[in-house]
Amino acid sequence: MSEFRAFSAPGKALLAGGYLVLDPKYDALVVGLSARMHALAYPYDLLEKLDKFEVRVRSRQFKDGEWSYQVSPESGFIPVSVSGSKNPFIEKVIANVFNYFKPNMDDYCSRNLFVIDIFSDDAYHSQEDSVTRHYGSRNLSFHSHRIEEVPKTGLGSSAGLVTVLTTALASFFVPNLTDNVEGYRKVIHNLSQVAHCQAQGKIGSGFDVAAAAYGSIRYRRFPPKLISDLPDIGNVNYPDKLTHLVDEVDWNITIESNCLPSGLALWMGDIKSGSETVKLVQKVKKWYDSHLPESLEVYTELDHANSRFMDELSKLDRLHNSHDHYSGQIFEAIKKMTLVARSIRKSQTRCFRKITEESGADIEPPVQTKLLDDCQTLEGVLTCLIPGAGGYDAIVVIATQDADLKTQTAGDKRFSNVQWLDVCQADWGVRKEEEPETYFKK
Ligand SMILES: Nc1ncnc2c1ncn2[C@@H]1O[C@H](COP(=O)(O)OP(=O)(O)OP(=O)(O)O)[C@@H](O)[C@H]1O
Ligand SMILES: C[C@@](O)(CCOP(=O)(O)O)CC(=O)O
Known part of the structure; x- marks a missing residue:
């Protein structure tokens, strides 16, 4: 060769x-x-x-x-x-x-x-x-x-x-x-x-x-x-x-x-500060072991929310693949998904805030919850979350494909720390x- x-x-x-x-x-x-x-x-x-x-x-x-x-x-x-x-x-x-x-x-x-x-x-x-x-x-x-x-x-x-x-x-x-x-x-x-x-x-x-x-x-x-x-x-x-x-x-x-359904777009915002995953993981592990059995209940609730989230995305993806992208059924499904996604996020936020407060690991500190809440007010946004280990690294927003978050957030002080990365799902x-x-x- x-x-x-x-x-x-x-x-x-x-x-x-x-x-x-x-x-x-x-x-x-x-x-x-x-x-x-x-x-x-x-x-x-x-x-x-x-x-x-x-x-x-x-x-x-x-x-x-x-x-x-x-x-x-x-x-x-x-x-x-x-x-x-x-x-x-x-x-x-x-x-x-x-x-x-x-x-x-x-x-x-x-x-x-x-x-x-x-x-x-x-x-x-x-x-x-x-x-x-x-x-x-x-x-x-x-x-x-x-x-x-x-x-x-x-x-x-x-x-x-x-x-x-x-x-x-x-x-x-x-x-x-x-x-x-x-x-x-x-x-x-x-x-x-x-x-x-x-x-x-x-x-x-x-x-x-x-x-x-x-x-x-x-x-x-x-x-x-x-x-x-x-x-x-x-x-x-x-x-x-x-x-x-x-x-x-x-x-x-x-x-x-x-994967994310093809009618939805993923936006990733880099935040101008960072967190160290290893330290967060150590604190969360310590919290988990010292708060049993309550910590297991928190994980079970989180897991339930995560599974619902994955299942809903798969459902929407299947629907997308079998329908015209502009059909009424797709719009209805996205509307329903938005409601479901928001209730899932509420549950995730409740769990992550609890872990943050009890472990001292800043997984979802109040400023990040506020930023996510602000993202949620933007047009076309289904849901948003803190990816990976959480903390101050980044946010992810899932929106409809026509939503332009760069334009919507330009000059808005609430998003001054966010830099939208030039990436999409692939x-x-x-x-x-x-x-x-x-x-x-x-
Ligand atoms: N383009 C590259 N060329 C050579 N080495 C690289 C390159 N990109 C990453 N590395 C290696 O990977 C290390 C970074 O790995 P690390 O796991 O800390 O970051 P990461 O994988 O980007 O983390 P995260 O999971 O937070 O995204 C660098 O210090 C270097 O050793
Ligand atoms: C905390 C953890 O579950 C996710 C870390 O994700 P990230 O590196 O912050 O994207 C660690 C891991 O799964 O390796």
Whole structure:
């Protein structure tokens, strides 16, 4: 195989199931976004050292955005940095993809250098201190800071990176993957979950990786033990245990396509301040354990509201697919959905406010409740919510397709902290991008 090829994976917004989804008992709804992470894989190249592989990952939109690692079968494919700088997500992808495919040095003796360029769409990061450059047929932001220093908008950049990099790197070992991503989606997903979990310190539910791999879905997590039980990378048993986990083990996971009905639009507003998910999760866990059995009742109420929300969206989606979009029945269904969505939001707000007050984790602080209430007054809005872990990061508004929130909120002081991101729902997961040459700098 000697062709250039490109892949991309979507960002995410968790619309229902925050915190609960950390427990394999509860479902969550996550939508894939139009903002995507891209990987351009170059043809094989030759590295002078014939007893090693080298993976060179370049992310040129960020200062010092280049990471090179060498691996060899003798050392259990433990990546060794040769560029001096480290990126834990890239490192774990390399370790797992190599341990899974176990390439033989002899088969790759003149093809042992793998070069991959990463591009991320603008909505993932704050655009301050950046310049726009034409890159191929795209406009991309180039930042004057290193990746870790650029503020994120919370769209799941690490999950997108891990998933698209896993796909691109795997395409060196399985030539037919490029034209058959669908056939390898499960392997890509499972390997990406392992790598992301290891890089992140095993704290997340994996909903962001699942959305990067599959797009908009109803998601129920795998038992965390599946990954924590793996031996350390480098252990002689690691390759076999990993392969068994990826190919044979039943992950007991739910991944079902569940997207927003096509007549509705998702708006995502970035708020000019942020929250730290890890700290929020720690506080909520502590609250949950110390407030049983009452905390279980709160989770049960939340879960009930979340399930109703997902079911109503699915119902509306089915109706949309079987009717003319302007039929009276659709208008009636949207009107009904608006009422149902508002009662669901009331219930969610009551629960999140209670958790906020009792745990000290600002999941839905009063200013955010007020902002959501203000959004609710805008024309065409069905419902609004605080995505993911909540806090001060972002809001999501679900509106009819003709509602223009940018125009409605322009100059309105109530929304002065909100920056509407240029994203919409795009419910497909990782995929091949046609015309990889459109990524080349002219
Ligand atoms: N374009 C990129 N190039 C290289 N590394 C990246 C890129 N995007 C993300 N990363 C890696 O992912 C890290 C950010 O991951 P983190 O999980 O903190 O953010 P996130 O996934 O965007 O979070 P959230 O779930 O809140 O959206 C970066 O510090 C970097 O290591
Ligand atoms: C709190 C949690 O349930 C959601 C976090 O979502 P986000 O990263 O804030 O989009 C954690 C998780 O599921 O990984």
